[in-house]
Amino acid sequence: MKLRLVCFISILSLGLTACTDSPEWTLLYYPDAAAKPSIEQSGEFISGYYASVEQCHAKGKGLLRLSDDKNAEYVCGHQCVAEETALVCQNLVSSAQ
Secondary structure, three states: OHHHHHHHHHHHHHHHHHHHOOOOEEEEEEOOHHHOOOHHHOHHHEEEEEOOHHHHHHHHHHHHHHOOOOOOEEEEEEOOEEEOOEEEOOEEEEOOO
8 A cells, every 4th residue: 555655646746846847949930121220129029938949940830831921030049048137148040040
């Protein structure tokens, strides 16, 4: 009986950990790339948070397909955080790559 309880608790804790992992990638979508601000000023352009860069690119490409504006563009930022009024990302991967 104790072994069953230990196994149950172990499985439960692993499941909860997977559900609470924070997303690593932030999608910044610019409907009009000609008026694109700097990354630091892009907080209002956040369009989602994703666990992988592949997920971020998939969503960004989907938004580009749906957009009527041919000037639209997106950027995937790795580990972005808001510091006061600025957005700071550790790494950026643009839609052109």
